[in-house]
Amino acid sequence: MQISKADFIIEGLITQTIDHKMRPSLTYGQDAWRRLKLNKIAMLSLFILIILTLMCILGPSLSGYDFKTTNTLQLNFPPSLQHWFGTDPLGRDLFSRVWQGGRISLLIGFIGTFICITVGTMYGGISGYIGGRADHYMMRVIEVLVSIPSLVMVILLSLYLGSGMLSLIIALTAFGWTSTARMIRGQVLQIKQQEFVLAAVSLGASTARIILKHLIPNTLGIIIVDITFTIPGLIFAEAFLSFMGLGVQIPNTSWGALAASARDNIMFYPYQLFFPSLMIALTMLSFSLLGDGLRDALDPKLRS
Amino acid sequence: MSKYMLKRLFSMFLTLFVVITIVFFLIRMVPGDPLASMARNLPEQVKANFYAEYGLDKPLITQYFIYMKHLLHGDFGESLVYLGQPIKEIILRAIPPSMVINIHALLWGVTTGIGLGILAAYKRGKWPDHLVMFIAILGVSIPSFVLATALQYLFSVQLNWLPTIGWTSEPGMKQFKYSIMPTIALSFGIIAVYSRYMRASVLDVLNQDYILTAKAKGVSGFSLAYKHVLRNSFIPAITILGPQIAGIIVGSFVIESIFGIPGFGQVYVSAITNRDFTQILGQTVIINALYIFSLFVVDIVYGLVDPRIRVFNK
Numbered sequence: 001m002q003i004s005k006a007d008f009i010i011e012g013l014i015t016q017t018i019d020h021k022m023r024p025s026l027t028y029g030q031d032a033w034r035r036l037k038l039n040k041i042a043m044l045s046l047f048i049l050i051i052l053t054l055m056c057i058l059g060p061s062l063s064g065y066d067f068k069t070t071n072t073l074q075l076n077f078p079p080s081l082q083h084w085f086g087t088d089p090l091g092r093d094l095f096s097r098v099w100q101g102g103r104i105s106l107l108i109g110f111i112g113t114f115i116c117i118t119v120g121t122m123y124g125g126i127s128g129y130i131g132g133r134a135d136h137y138m139m140r141v142i143e144v145l146v147s148i149p150s151l152v153m154v155i156l157l158s159l160y161l162g163s164g165m166l167s168l169i170i171a172l173t174a175f176g177w178t179s180t181a182r183m184i185r186g187q188v189l190q191i192k193q194q195e196f197v198l199a200a201v202s203l204g205a206s207t208a209r210i211i212l213k214h215l216i217p218n219t220l221g222i223i224i225v226d227i228t229f230t231i232p233g234l235i236f237a238e239a240f241l242s243f244m245g246l247g248v249q250i251p252n253t254s255w256g257a258l259a260a261s262a263r264d265n266i267m268f269y270p271y272q273l274f275f276p277s278l279m280i281a282l283t284m285l286s287f288s289l290l291g292d293g294l295r296d297a298l299d300p301k302l303r304s
Numbered sequence: 305m306s307k308y309m310l311k312r313l314f315s316m317f318l319t320l321f322v323v324i325t326i327v328f329f330l331i332r333m334v335p336g337d338p339l340a341s342m343a344r345n346l347p348e349q350v351k352a353n354f355y356a357e358y359g360l361d362k363p364l365i366t367q368y369f370i371y372m373k374h375l376l377h378g379d380f381g382e383s384l385v386y387l388g389q390p391i392k393e394i395i396l397r398a399i400p401p402s403m404v405i406n407i408h409a410l411l412w413g414v415t416t417g418i419g420l421g422i423l424a425a426y427k428r429g430k431w432p433d434h435l436v437m438f439i440a441i442l443g444v445s446i447p448s449f450v451l452a453t454a455l456q457y458l459f460s461v462q463l464n465w466l467p468t469i470g471w472t473s474e475p476g477m478k479q480f481k482y483s484i485m486p487t488i489a490l491s492f493g494i495i496a497v498y499s500r501y502m503r504a505s506v507l508d509v510l511n512q513d514y515i516l517t518a519k520a521k522g523v524s525g526f527s528l529a530y531k532h533v534l535r536n537s538f539i540p541a542i543t544i545l546g547p548q549i550a551g552i553i554v555g556s557f558v559i560e561s562i563f564g565i566p567g568f569g570q571v572y573v574s575a576i577t578n579r580d581f582t583q584i585l586g587q588t589v590i591i592n593a594l595y596i597f598s599l600f601v602v603d604i605v606y607g608l609v610d611p612r613i614r615v616f617n618k
Binding site: 143144147148155156157159160232236239240243244245256259260263266270273277280281284285288289 | 315319320322323326327330331333441442444445446447449450453454456457461557558561562573576577579584588592595596599
C-alpha cells in the first residue's frame, strides 16, 4: 500500500497564517542597504561619489584635449564653451587636467586605504586576540608611531623615498594604519569573549582561522565606516604634500597639485583654484556624509 | 598615584627616546646634504676639515651618540645652512609669532566651536543643528591652504581691507591686522572639530540618568544647563585640547607659509627644503616632546576633573 505525504495532516496546525506573518529573511548586507536607502543625504553622497569616479574615468577623454598638451595661443583662458574649466598658464585644458588629477587623487585614496585597512585590521586582530604581552608590546609600537606628528613623518619619508606615486603611497600609509589597528583591537577584545569563539576554539580551529574567519568578519561594520573616513583623509594628506611640493611630479597632476599651482595666479585667474578645490571639498564632504550614514545603517545601536 | 605617575613619566621618556632615534636615522638617510653645495669648489683638504668641523666625517652611529649627548645638555647644535647660528636661537625667534596666531585661533575657535556645539545639541534636529553640522563638515572638507588663499583673494585682492602677507614683531594694531586672516583660516578647522565634539558630548550627557534626576527634583533652566549638563560635557573636550595646546607653539606649516609669518612652522618647512639636518631634528624633537608631554598632562587633568576615571589606581 502506497502512502504519500499528502495523506498525513497535522491536526490543529494552520499553515497559511504562519506563512503570511513571516517576513523575508534578510542578510546583514541587505538589511544595512535597506536602512541606508532611507537616508537621503547618504544616498546623495553616494550618487555624487559615483559621478565623480565616473568623471575621473571618462572625463579626460570627454573634452577632446590631452591633459599635458600645451598650447601657447590659449594661455589662461577663462571657462568657455571651448574649454569648460578654462586653461592654465601653459594653455593646457583644465577640464582634462582636473579629471586626470582626480584619477591620481582617487587612486592614492583607494590604494592607500586598502593598504592601511589591511595592515591595520591584521595588526589589530592579532594584537587583540592573542593579548597578553604580545598585545602590550604591539600597542607600545603604535604609541610610538602615533606620538610622531603624522605630517612630519610623511614629509620626512617622502624626502627619503623621493617623489612619485609609489613613494607617496608608502609615505602616507606607513603611519596611516594605526587608528584602524586600535579600533579593530578594541572591537576584537569585545568579540573574543563571545561563545562562538569558544566553540571555534574547542572545535580545534587554528588562531589564524579564528582571527580571519570569525573575528574580522564580525568587525566588518566598523571597517566599512573606517574606509569612508580613510579615503578622504589620504586625499587630503596628498593635497597638503602637493602644496609643499612633495606630491606627484609633473607632467602628472592631482587635485592637490592643481590647487597648489593655481595659488600663484589667484590674483588674476581665481577659477583655476576653484575647480580642483571644489572637487576636493565635494569628495571629502560626500565621503564623510556617506560614512555617517553607513555607521547608522550598519549598526543601528550606534545611532546618535 | 605617584607610582602611576612615575610609570607614565618613564614610558613618556622612553617613547621620546625611540622617536628621536627613529627621526635621527630617517633624516640622515635622506640623500643630499646642505654642506655639499657650499663645499663643492673647495680643495679636498679644506673640504675634509669643513666636514670635520660639523662632525659629519664620523660614522653615523658615532654622530648619533654625540648628538644625544649634546641633546641631554640642552644643546641642539648649529644650523648647517645658516652657519654659526645655534638652532636654539632660531627656534626661540620663531616661537613668538606662532604663539600669537595660534592663541588667537585657539581662543576664537574653541569658544565658537563649543558655543555652536551646545546650540546644535539643544536644538537637535532643527535648523540650527543642521546649520552647525553643515559648517562642521565643511570645516573639515576644505583644505586650509584653499581657505587661506580664498581669504587672501577676498579680503586683500577684492576688498583691499587687509595686507596679503607679512608680519611685524611689535604688538599693536598692525600686528593685529596681519593676524586676522591666519587666525580665521586656522580657527575654521578648530570650530569644526569642537562643535562636533561638543554636540555629541552634550547629547550624551542629556541622556544620562542624573539629568533626569536633576529635572525630577526641580532643577531647571540655566542652573541645569550649567551645573549639570555643560560641566560634564566639557570633559571629552579636554582630550582634544591637549595636543592643540602643544600646537600653539608648533604652529601651522601651511598657514604660516602662505601668510609669510616667520613662525615655527615656516622655519620648519624651509629647513626641510634646505635639508638642514640639525634644524629639522631639533624642531622635530621639540614638536614630539611637546606632543607627548601634552598627552601626559591630559591624562592627569582627566583624572582630576572626572573622578569616575580613576587612572591613578591602575
